[in-house]
Amino acid sequence: MKSFEPPRRILMGPGPSDVSPRVLAALARPTIGHLDPAFQGLMEEIKAALARLMNAPSHACLPLPAPGTAGMEAALMNLLEPGDRAVIAVNGQFGERMVDIAGRAGAQVIRVDNAWGEAVDPDKVEVALKGAGAKVLAFVHAETSTGALSDAGALCALAREHGALSVVDCVTSLGGVPVDIDGWGADVVYSGTQKCLSAPPGLSPFAMGLRAREAVSARREKVRNWLLDMNLIMAYWSGEGGRTYHHTAPINALYGLHEALVVLEEEGVAVAHARHRRMHEALAAGLEAAGLRFLASPQHRLPQLNAVLIPDGIDEAAVRARLLGAYSLEIGAGLGPLKGRIWRIGLMGSSATPWHVRLCLTALTDALAAQNYPDLARAALAAAEKRLSD
Numbered sequence: 552m553k554s555f556e557p558p559r560r561i562l563m564g565p566g567p568s569d570v571s572p573r574v575l576a577a578l579a580r581p582t583i584g585h586l587d588p589a590f591q592g593l594m595e596e597i598k599a600a601l602a603r604l605m606n607a608p609s610h611a612c613l614p615l616p617a618p619g620t621a622g623m624e625a626a627l628m629n630l631l632e633p634g635d636r637a638v639i640a641v642n643g644q645f646g647e648r649m650v651d652i653a654g655r656a657g658a659q660v661i662r663v664d665n666a667w668g669e670a671v672d673p674d675k676v677e678v679a680l681k682g683a684g685a686k687v688l689a690f691v692h693a694e695t696s697t698g699a700l701s702d703a704g705a706l707c708a709l710a711r712e713h714g715a716l717s718v719v720d721c722v723t724s725l726g727g728v729p730v731d732i733d734g735w736g737a738d739v740v741y742s743g744t745q746k747c748l749s750a751p752p753g754l755s756p757f758a759m760g761l762r763a764r765e766a767v768s769a770r771r772e773k774v775r776n777w778l779l780d781m782n783l784i785m786a787y788w789s790g791e792g793g794r795t796y797h798h799t800a801p802i803n804a805l806y807g808l809h810e811a812l813v814v815l816e817e818e819g820v821a822v823a824h825a826r827h828r829r830m831h832e833a834l835a836a837g838l839e840a841a842g843l844r845f846l847a848s849p850q851h852r853l854p855q856l857n858a859v860l861i862p863d864g865i866d867e868a869a870v871r872a873r874l875l876g877a878y879s880l881e882i883g884a885g886l887g888p889l890k891g892r893i894w895r896i897g898l899m900g901s902s903a904t905p906w907h908v909r910l911c912l913t914a915l916t917d918a919l920a921a922q923n924y925p926d927l928a929r930a931a932l933a934a935a936e937k938r939l940s941d
């Protein structure tokens with residue numbers, strides 16, 4: 552066995568995104584004990600930074616010690632008990648995962664299906680909530696499988712109106728588009744570190760408001776996951792009266808998240824959102840000049856996840872293989888019913904730069920031309936350049 556040396560890659564898929572040298576350096580700092588006072592100071596800073604980033608001054612904010620799916624599982628397993636009703640909006644792969652987890656919690660799930668590639672329709676959700684006595688309304692803010700953004704404010708307002716707690720998946724939105732827990736009135740929000748925060752995967756920023764915390768305290772039975780029982784995790788992260796052991800925090804991963812949050816605050820969160828939007832507009836202009844089309848309609852399109860329809864007659868796997876082989880560039884394939892129909896091109900965090908836009912357009916037009924598609928590299932780059940200089 553030898554040391555593992557990963558190949559150098561440029562990550563423009565659905566996540567992970569490129570991790571900056573600053574964050575990589577932070578990950579390599581010396582490991583200290585998780586009950587060390589210095590580490591506890593870092594935990595407090597992460598909690599406060601997450602609360603600022605998500606505009607959640609009165610929520611308990613902390614990173615769960617596992618990837619984005621842990622946030623989804625924690626939200627649903629803590630709030631739902633056997634027999635509870637949950638309305639779950641599905642407009643892609645991650646809504647489907649919510650349905651699966653809520654079912655495992657023993658909940659009676661009322662699905663609200665929307666076409667993949669479209670935003671969740673608040674009118675359909677309202678019909679499902681009316682008279683349903685649902686305890687939870689869950690939906691995905693930024694559907695990574697389709698590149699569609701839903702109106703979290705409207706959906707959280709509907710949940711409140713109908714006496715349900717809102718659970719919002721912000722795995723792909725956080726850092727790329729505004730996440731406004733206070734403005735939305737959201738009860739539980741979770742995210743991941745490997746998308747627009749540009750830290751490695753493995754942590755799930757999580758925010759829980761008072762109504763949700765009261766619902767967890769009022770449960771009839773214990774939460775069925777021990778690691779993700781929010782009563783236990785919040786006691787570990789609360790720091791009141793000194794921390795006691797619950798699990799061993801992923802210490803170096805938290806150094807990485809802390810550095811990623813410092814980087815984001817230095818740039819300014821609103822500036823980072825504007826950068827994602829500008830890079831998306833440049834990439835979209837280039838892709839459209841190359842004759843390519845998007846799955847999601849412009850008004851619901853995510854800047855950080857570009858779902859691009861594969862032109863007829865193109866071997867999509869061969870395109871991705873050429874990008875990886877010749878350019879060390881990773882883009883994503885479609886999931887579920889969109890397998891073979893779309894590519895998913897990420898512009899997330901450190902991967903949302905003019906350099907990434909130019910590389911992607913160069914590589915993609917080259918790979919398409921290799922399959923007898925018209926060579927539109929010049930037109931694509933010129934269109935992107937025009938948007939970048941606007």
Ligand SMILES: Cc1ncc(COP(=O)(O)O)c(C=O)c1O
Binds near residue numbers: 618645693743
């Ligand atoms: C919208 C959304 N929710 C949940 C997840 C699950 O996150 P993870 O893969 O970090 O467990 C992902 C991952 O891509 C996602 O995009």
